[in-house]
Amino acid sequence: MIEVKNLTVAFDKKIVLDDISMKIEKGEFVGILGPNGAGKTTLVKSILGLEKPVKGGVRINGVDVNEYIKTNGTCIGYLPQYAIVNWNMPIRVIDAVLIEKIKPFGIFRKYSKQEIESVRHWLSVFGVEDKMYDYIKELSGGQQQRVSLARCMMHNPEILILDEPNTAIDAVYNTRLYGILKELSRKNSMTIIMVSHDIGAVTKYVDEIMCLNVKLHCHGKSGSINFSDVLKEVYGNDMEIVVHEDGCKNCAFNKDKQ
Amino acid sequence: MIWDIVLRAAVVGILLSVLLSIMSYFVVVRKMTFAGVGIAHSAFGGIALNFFFGFAGYIFPLFFSVAASLLIAFLYKKGNMSEDSAIDVIFVFSMAFGVFILSLSNGYSANMLGILFGNILSVTNFDMITTLAVFAVGFIFITYLFSHFQLISYNEELAYIAGINIDLLYYLFWVVLSIVIVLSIKLIGIILVNAFLVLPTLVGSNCSKNYKGIVAIGAVSSVLSVVAGIFAAYFLNTPAGATIVLVFISLWLLSFLPKKL
Numbered sequence: 001m002i003e004v005k006n007l008t009v010a011f012d013k014k015i016v017l018d019d020i021s022m023k024i025e026k027g028e029f030v031g032i033l034g035p036n037g038a039g040k041t042t043l044v045k046s047i048l049g050l051e052k053p054v055k056g057g058v059r060i061n062g063v064d065v066n067e068y069i070k071t072n073g074t075c076i077g078y079l080p081q082y083a084i085v086n087w088n089m090p091i092r093v094i095d096a097v098l099i100e101k102i103k104p105f106g107i108f109r110k111y112s113k114q115e116i117e118s119v120r121h122w123l124s125v126f127g128v129e130d131k132m133y134d135y136i137k138e139l140s141g142g143q144q145q146r147v148s149l150a151r152c153m154m155h156n157p158e159i160l161i162l163d164e165p166n167t168a169i170d171a172v173y174n175t176r177l178y179g180i181l182k183e184l185s186r187k188n189s190m191t192i193i194m195v196s197h198d199i200g201a202v203t204k205y206v207d208e209i210m211c212l213n214v215k216l217h218c219h220g221k222s223g224s225i226n227f228s229d230v231l232k233e234v235y236g237n238d239m240e241i242v243v244h245e246d247g248c249k250n251c252a253f254n255k256d257k258q
Numbered sequence: 259m260i261w262d263i264v265l266r267a268a269v270v271g272i273l274l275s276v277l278l279s280i281m282s283y284f285v286v287v288r289k290m291t292f293a294g295v296g297i298a299h300s301a302f303g304g305i306a307l308n309f310f311f312g313f314a315g316y317i318f319p320l321f322f323s324v325a326a327s328l329l330i331a332f333l334y335k336k337g338n339m340s341e342d343s344a345i346d347v348i349f350v351f352s353m354a355f356g357v358f359i360l361s362l363s364n365g366y367s368a369n370m371l372g373i374l375f376g377n378i379l380s381v382t383n384f385d386m387i388t389t390l391a392v393f394a395v396g397f398i399f400i401t402y403l404f405s406h407f408q409l410i411s412y413n414e415e416l417a418y419i420a421g422i423n424i425d426l427l428y429y430l431f432w433v434v435l436s437i438v439i440v441l442s443i444k445l446i447g448i449i450l451v452n453a454f455l456v457l458p459t460l461v462g463s464n465c466s467k468n469y470k471g472i473v474a475i476g477a478v479s480s481v482l483s484v485v486a487g488i489f490a491a492y493f494l495n496t497p498a499g500a501t502i503v504l505v506f507i508s509l510w511l512l513s514f515l516p517k518k519l
Binding site for chain 1: 402403413415422467472
């Protein structure tokens with residue numbers, strides 16, 4: 001269980017997260033929504049111990065997050081924002097997927113059959129198996145993002161934290177991606193926290209929704225929230241949610257699939 | 259006698275160039291190429307103090323370079339400065355301090371060319387033994403932690419979650435780099451030492467797409483440049499540091515050929 005208690009984070013005295021408290025149970029699929037600058041990334045970074053709060057804190061399974069990371073860091077799969085990964089490194093996809101498996105004298109390292117099979121499996125889950133020996137800088141943005149998702153899975157994490165996983169991914173694969181994540185959450189009891197701007201999809205696939213804009217405006221089951229009111233409060237505008245279902249034959253999304 | 263000097267310089271050059279070429283991979287991948295310039299020039303302040311007090315050896319140059327590298331790393335990590343700006347401030351301070359101190363010393367100008375562009379005759383047996391020790395420690399350091407630095411270069415946040423002490427490794431990398439650079443100054447000189455932090459990876463990248471190939475080709479090209487440069491300097495009676503760098507530049511130009519073929 002992830003417990004965030006009275007979390008307040010400030011940059012140069014400017015408060016970016018204000019007194020956030022919430023609990024995420026094991027196996028829950030949680031979507032975090034909010035406008036630009038709402039503190040979504042700061043919140044997930046705080047959950048990972050990457051940001052130091054001015055007040056409050058985060059505990060994972062009852063242990064302070066920084067202690068938890070020291071001993072159980074590999075229990076967390078993390079997909080950072082696409083832009084902050086060094087995609088220009090001269091490494092192949094297999095190297096990128098295994099990059100968190102640090103070993104002494106890694107320059108002389110050879111991968112085991114088990115590692116190669118595991119990489120192949122997760123690349124195939126995310127539909128980029130054929131890119132295994134390609135260089136990451138030669139992939140498209142969407143393919144790079146799928147490689148990152150495969151990397152997240154290499155330690156069979158208990159917790160998966162995804163910061164805008166659908167960046168650079170096309171609309172058709174987006175739906176498949178959410179489906180895969182939903183299945184991982186259900187079958188493997190994996191706790192998934194996903195930051196996204198894709199309001200429609202988030203409301204459809206996740207178990208719980210958090211609407212954030214410096215403060216936590218709402219946190220509840222995805223079907224139990226009156227979104228029109230909450231989104232108006234969080235985004236400051238009237239918004240309408242359109243969820244593209246499979247039966248929605250006339251929309252461009254399904255025309256692409258056909 | 260002259261062959262002893264050539265051999266000593268070649269051994270020192272080969273060991274340091276192998277170490278610098280491996281570190282060069284991370285320097286280029288992390289876009290820190292200006293760091294070598296900054297650290298090497300920081301040593302100038304220490305060399306000036308050597309002249310002023312009539313000392314030889316590495317104590318003052320090492321002190322200046324290591325302190326400068328730690329300060330650069332600190333300003334970058336903790337301050338609101340870019341790495342390049344931090345390097346620039348330290349670099350100009352050390353140079354200004356060095357020139358100021360040298361102006362107070364007598365007869366310094368005769369040795370200035372050697373400091374700036376290297377002097378093969380100044381490499382002693384003590385330098386060779388020191389280089390051997392630094393190579394052994396530095397080689398184990400960078401190869402043992404290669405995966406760690408690879409992950410840090412890919413994404414620091416992932417490295418933190420993997421349990422890597424990023425700050426400690428970051429500072430250690432700069433300290434080791436500054437020690438290797440200071441040792442290289444006698445042979446290559448302050449102005450030219452940065453070639454060994456950039457060219458190995460540039461040559462390697464032209465010949466290979468893979469990090470292992472880039473590091474290996476970078477190391478081989480560095481060693482070739484040192485050996486060929488020292489012998490060319492001996493036969494042509496030219497400054498070794500400049501000749502080595504010109505050989506290296508030629509190799510870099512040649513390394514474009516595989517792409518064109």
